[in-house]
Structure formats: structure tokens, C-alpha cells
Amino acid sequence: MDISNYTTEDFLLDSSFREWVLRPNPALNIKWERLIEEHPGKRQEVRLAREMLLNLSYKKHQFQSEDKTVLWEQIRSNLNKSKVEIPVVPIHSKSTLERKRDKGKRDNSWLRVAVILVIALGMGYYLMPTPKELPIEIEPDPNYVERVTPPGVKAHITLGDGSKIILNANSKLTFPKPFDKDKREVFLEGEAFFEIAKDTLRKFSVHSGGLETIALGTSFNIEAYTEGSCNVALVSGKVKVQDRGNSDRSDDKGTTLSPGEMLKYNPKGYKVKAFDEESVLGWTKKLILFDNTPLPIAVRVLENWYGVKFHFVNHPEKKVSFMGRFQDETLQNVLKGLSYAAGFTYRIDADRVYITFHNPQNQP
Amino acid sequence: MSSKAEHLIPGETLSSEDQFFWQMIRSGDPAGLESLYEKYADELFSFGMNVLSENELVKDCIQEVFLELWKYKSSLNAIRNFRLYLFKCLRNKIYNESGKRRWITPIDDVSKLKGQPYVDAEETNLIASQIEMEKQEALAEAYGKLPDRQKEVIHYLFFESFTYEQVSDIMGINVQSVYTLAWKALKCIKKHYSKGFTLISLFYYFQ
Structure with a gap:
């Protein structure tokens, strides 16, 4: 230097x-x-x-904590109004008007004329169709398509470029229609399996749970049900995974996955390991596979799969994990299968499932 | 979202906290929005008041920025830098709502200036601190005389610590223009300052 x-x-x-x-x-x-x-x-x-x-200093304006709280209350109460109320009258021209009136006490009629002219010109300035300065980013883009699956429902989606996506239950995929000329970008909440159509000129990237997964032509699964965490499993081809926060840094090359590898990410970090294709991708083939699956995850899977809600009458005394393989089964049969080994009884009432664990002390 | 908006300062760590709040917002949880508000409202208010000293209007604009973030939460793409994003939205809101009267920095009120690192009431330091006060005043006055856009650039670069790229994004002008505006502004301030400062020093020297 x-x-x-x-x-x-x-x-x-x-x-x-x-x-x-x-x-x-x-x-x-x-x-x-x-x-x-x-x-x-x-x-x-x-x-x-x-x-x-x-x-060189500037004036620091203190936001009075009371004002701050009051303003938040206002925001909070306006959140669910369908329309954002934006004041229609340009505040400053109104205040200009009032200010000028006060001054006008001197009764100089020529001044009044001048003032009125100025105001008229000023209004004209505001009414003129000037190109709007901002909302590029905050206007909802009409070209974005959103596909949402409720619990219990999966969806098959084919994108404009020929890529096929299976969206798991209780998930959301947002994508532009049509795609940009130079890139294909989609946003995922929940879980989906991607089979990306080859297009070497336009990378395909999936944003999910803080990660960006970049692919050219490949198939992979992404699970991002839990906020801030994400699992990317690659079946074929090659993908690059980047921490979304670091992708602009030129020194960050991201992590490249090979087929059979899965990247497990959470805010603390990530690790790459081999994955079992059947247990990760089973959901795309109507297969539920539990392999030492902890209770909370199993519950999430079943709630999403069948669109039900679990209620626990009591808590298990020790950690419970589930084993089992269910191909296109009813909820009744899945629960029956799990209940023996894990030691619980269940009752299905419409979309609710009640679980009672057999804890030794409760038994006669 | 334009890719321009997403440049990060080299070495800047992205706030994963903000990303967490954003996830909450996207999932429809107002607590995420509240956390973001709690975190940035003070800065935004102070910034807004520097652009336009109209308390009510600034508050209205802040309200709209947060309401729109909520309203368009599902159509907005990834936001990498929330601080930058919120400043930009607020700036544009205020610019749309206000007329030409902007960046009026009242310079009569130096005692309320931020920092005052050298103002010290101890008698031994009285003269020294008076010199520092005069320096601050001279600079504030020089700054106050700058054209709006130059004031704006200096404000972002010096007081809000944004990078040239980020300032270019906020103001919608290219990086070279940001640089040129900043250079012109500093030249002006320096000229004004070194003149005033020399006089002040001489004054104290001969006392």
C-alpha cells in the first residue's frame, strides 16, 4: 500500500x-x-x-423509551390489518400551508397571491407522476409463485425449466415464474426432494434455513423444518452448499457434496456424513422409516404425514426412540406397530392422537 | 432482491440473530418482528431525525417500514443485512414523504452532540476542552454547510459506518459517485476547519 x-x-x-x-x-x-x-x-x-x-460528530437523537413502546404497540395492532395505512396527504405540504397562513397576518395581498401560486406549483410537483423512488424491494413481486402444503399433504411440482420437486407435507416453496435469465433460485421452508434439470448456464440454488445449496443438474433432498437448521442430502451429481451469510465473501468456497453425502447444519456449525438413502428419501416413496428416531422427530414426521396433532397424557420416564418401517400404512397401523416396542397406548380421535406411556409405577 | 444490496464488509460477520428473527417473522411470529424492532428502533429513530427533524413523521415512517416488512414477509427474498435493509427502507420512506427540506442539522446545539470525548469540566483541562469544543463546533458548522447529498454520504460513512458499496446501495448511485461526493465534502470541511482552527489556536496561544 x-x-x-x-x-x-x-x-x-x-x-x-x-x-x-x-x-x-x-x-x-x-x-x-x-x-x-x-x-x-x-x-x-x-x-x-x-x-x-x-x-466530527453528529446529533444523537434519543428515542424516548415510552415513545418507543407506544410505537411498537401501534405497529403490533396494525400487523393484521390487510392494508398498510399510508397517509395520503403529503404531510409537509399541509404544514407548509399552515405555516404560510400564520405568516400571512401582515395582510399583504400581493404576498398572498405569491403564496397561493407557490402552493399551486408545489402541489403540481407532487401530483406529477414522478417515478417512485423506492419500493423495489418491498413490493410483493407478482412473478413469485408460492406453493404451500398443509400437514398430511404432499405435492409434486414441475418448474418452468423442467426440474421436478416433491414437496413434503407442511412445507413451502417459493420461486419466480419465469426464472431469471441467469439464475434459478427457489426458497424452501420444510422439506423437499429436488431433481434438477440440467442447465449449465443457469445455476440452480435453494435457500433454506440459512443455507444456500447450489446445483447444476442433480438430485438432492433438503430438510429444514427446524428454524436455523438444515440437512442437505445429495443423491446424484454435485452440489455446493454455502452458509448464506458468507456466500458473498470471495474466500468462502462453500462445501461441495458428493453423492451419498449429507450435510447437517445448525447455527453452531455443520458436519458432512454418509446418509441412508431409504431413511432420508423414504418419504418420497410413501415410506416412513424410524431408525432409533427420537420421540420429538417421530412426532413431527407423523403429525406432518397424517395431518394430526399429538397429545401426551403423561411423559415417558426415560428417553424413547422409535424403530419401524411402514410402507403406505394407515396411522392406525403405524401406531399399533410402534406402541408394542415403545410401550404406550394410543387413542385416535378425529385429527387428535392421545398417547399414554406405560410407566412402570403406573402399572398395577 | 438486488444482488448489490448484499455485499458485506470483508470480515463482517452476519448477524445470525437477525436471521433467526427473520425466520420467526416468516413463520408468522410477531415476536420476531418485535425483537428486530427492539434492536434497531433507536438507531433508526436517531438516523431519521438527522434526515428530518420531525418526530411524528419519522415515527410514522418507522412504523411503515416494519409493517411492510411484516406484510411482505413471504414475498421478500433473503435479506442478508437487516441493518442496511432497514436504513435503506427508512431513508426512502422519509424521502417519499418529505419535501426538499432534509438533512437540516441544527448546529446551535453543540452541547447535545454525540461523543464529547474531550469535554471535561476540570479546571486544568478547561482551556483544552474549550479548544476541543471549538473544534467540534467548527466541524459541525462546516458539515452543516454542505449540500444535502454530501451530508448524507458523510453521515453514512462516518456516523453509521457503512461501506462505500452499502452507501451506493442505500442512495441508489454508483460507488464512484459516493466516493466523489465524500471527497468533495471532506475537502470543504477541511478548508473550513483548518481556517477556523488556526484562528482558535492562535487566540489561546496569545492569551
């Missing part, structure tokens, strides 16, 4: 310099002390830049 041509302004414009002055750390100290030593002629500029930076 060369600072021999730096002016005071250049130092101020250098974000690393600002960082050093405002939030110094050992690495920056070494860097800048060395630079200044090498260019002793720059001391004056550095001193001035430093002084300006430290003394």
Missing part, C-alpha cells in the same frame, strides 16, 4: 484508516504505524485527518 500521495482527504476516505482511529486493534496499529514511519512527511496530514475524524 502506498500512501506517498495521500492527502488528508485520502486518509479520511480510507476505511482502514478510519477503523484504526476509531476502533484500533493490534493488526491495524502495526499496519498504520509502519506506514507512517515509512512516510514521515505525512505526519501533518495524518494528524489533521485523525483530529477531524475524532471531532
Whole structure:
């Protein structure tokens, strides 16, 4: 780095310099002390830049905590109104109007004329169809399609590019229609199996639970039912998985999966391991497979699969996990199969399932 | 969402907390929105008041920003940087709602300026701190005289610590323009400041 041509302004414009002055750390100290030593002629500029930076201040407006709370209450109560109430009257022109009126006491009729003219021109300015400055990002994009499956229902979706997706129950897939010219991006909540049509010019990426999975032409499964965690299992081809937060960093290459590998991600980190195809993809073939599956996960699977809600009459005394393989079975049969080994009785009442565990002390 | 909006400062760690709140919002849980509000409302309010000193209007705009985030939660794509996103939305809201009167920085009220790192009432430091006060005042005055867009750029870069790319995204101009505006602004401030400052120093020197 060369600072021999730096002016005071250049130092101020250098974000690393600002960082050093405002939030110094050992690495920056070494860097800048060395630079200044090498260019002793720059001391004056550095001193001035430093002084300006430290003394340039702005007015901090305190948001009164009471006001803050009141405003949140307002937001909260307006959340479920279908329409956001946006004031129609431009507030400032109204206030301009009132302010001008107060001043008009002097009774200079020529001034009044002038004021009215100004207002008329001002209004014209507002009524003019000027191109809107923002809402590019907040307007709902009419080109986005959302497919939602309730518990108990799965959906087969074929996208515009020929990719096939099986959306598991209680899941949501959002995608643009048509896809952009240079990329194919979809958003997943819940679980889905993807069979991506080959298109080497447009990468296909799935955003889910904080991860981005990028593919060219392959098939894989993504499960992101739990907030902040996500499992990506690759069946064929190749995918790259990136932490969504880091994908803009050029040094982050993401993790590439090979067929048969599954990446398990949660906010603490991730690991890659081999996966059992039947247990991960069984759901696409009407197969429920429990292999030492912990109670909460088994319950989630069954609730989503059959669209029911589990109620526990009592709690098991020790940790319960389930084993079992059910191909296209009724809920009744699944529960019957599980109940012997896991030691519980069940009662199905419409969309509710009541479970009572046989804890030793409860038994006669 | 435009990809431009998503540049991160090298080394910036993305707030996984914000992403968590966002997941809650997407799942329809208002607690996620409340957490985001709690976290950013103070900053947004202060920023809004710097753009336009109209308390009620700023609050209205903040309300709309959060309501729209909620309303369009399912059609919005991934938001990488919530702080940047919220600043941008609020800025545009205020710009749409307000007329031309923006970035009026009252410079009469230096005592309320943020920081005051050197203002110290001890007698030994009185003169020194007076010099520092004068410096702050001189800078505030120089800043107050800048054209709106230059003020805006300096505000984002120096007071909100946004990067050139982020400022370019917020203001909808290219990075080169951000740089040029900042350079012009600093040149002006320096000119004004070094002039005033020399006089002040001389004044104290001869006392």
C-alpha cells in the first residue's frame, strides 16, 4: 500500500484508516504505524485527518423509551390489518400551508397571491407522476409463485425449466415464474426432494434455513423444518452448499457434496456424513422409516404425514426412540406397530392422537 | 432482491440473530418482528431525525417500514443485512414523504452532540476542552454547510459506518459517485476547519 500521495482527504476516505482511529486493534496499529514511519512527511496530514475524524460528530437523537413502546404497540395492532395505512396527504405540504397562513397576518395581498401560486406549483410537483423512488424491494413481486402444503399433504411440482420437486407435507416453496435469465433460485421452508434439470448456464440454488445449496443438474433432498437448521442430502451429481451469510465473501468456497453425502447444519456449525438413502428419501416413496428416531422427530414426521396433532397424557420416564418401517400404512397401523416396542397406548380421535406411556409405577 | 444490496464488509460477520428473527417473522411470529424492532428502533429513530427533524413523521415512517416488512414477509427474498435493509427502507420512506427540506442539522446545539470525548469540566483541562469544543463546533458548522447529498454520504460513512458499496446501495448511485461526493465534502470541511482552527489556536496561544 502506498500512501506517498495521500492527502488528508485520502486518509479520511480510507476505511482502514478510519477503523484504526476509531476502533484500533493490534493488526491495524502495526499496519498504520509502519506506514507512517515509512512516510514521515505525512505526519501533518495524518494528524489533521485523525483530529477531524475524532471531532466530527453528529446529533444523537434519543428515542424516548415510552415513545418507543407506544410505537411498537401501534405497529403490533396494525400487523393484521390487510392494508398498510399510508397517509395520503403529503404531510409537509399541509404544514407548509399552515405555516404560510400564520405568516400571512401582515395582510399583504400581493404576498398572498405569491403564496397561493407557490402552493399551486408545489402541489403540481407532487401530483406529477414522478417515478417512485423506492419500493423495489418491498413490493410483493407478482412473478413469485408460492406453493404451500398443509400437514398430511404432499405435492409434486414441475418448474418452468423442467426440474421436478416433491414437496413434503407442511412445507413451502417459493420461486419466480419465469426464472431469471441467469439464475434459478427457489426458497424452501420444510422439506423437499429436488431433481434438477440440467442447465449449465443457469445455476440452480435453494435457500433454506440459512443455507444456500447450489446445483447444476442433480438430485438432492433438503430438510429444514427446524428454524436455523438444515440437512442437505445429495443423491446424484454435485452440489455446493454455502452458509448464506458468507456466500458473498470471495474466500468462502462453500462445501461441495458428493453423492451419498449429507450435510447437517445448525447455527453452531455443520458436519458432512454418509446418509441412508431409504431413511432420508423414504418419504418420497410413501415410506416412513424410524431408525432409533427420537420421540420429538417421530412426532413431527407423523403429525406432518397424517395431518394430526399429538397429545401426551403423561411423559415417558426415560428417553424413547422409535424403530419401524411402514410402507403406505394407515396411522392406525403405524401406531399399533410402534406402541408394542415403545410401550404406550394410543387413542385416535378425529385429527387428535392421545398417547399414554406405560410407566412402570403406573402399572398395577 | 438486488444482488448489490448484499455485499458485506470483508470480515463482517452476519448477524445470525437477525436471521433467526427473520425466520420467526416468516413463520408468522410477531415476536420476531418485535425483537428486530427492539434492536434497531433507536438507531433508526436517531438516523431519521438527522434526515428530518420531525418526530411524528419519522415515527410514522418507522412504523411503515416494519409493517411492510411484516406484510411482505413471504414475498421478500433473503435479506442478508437487516441493518442496511432497514436504513435503506427508512431513508426512502422519509424521502417519499418529505419535501426538499432534509438533512437540516441544527448546529446551535453543540452541547447535545454525540461523543464529547474531550469535554471535561476540570479546571486544568478547561482551556483544552474549550479548544476541543471549538473544534467540534467548527466541524459541525462546516458539515452543516454542505449540500444535502454530501451530508448524507458523510453521515453514512462516518456516523453509521457503512461501506462505500452499502452507501451506493442505500442512495441508489454508483460507488464512484459516493466516493466523489465524500471527497468533495471532506475537502470543504477541511478548508473550513483548518481556517477556523488556526484562528482558535492562535487566540489561546496569545492569551
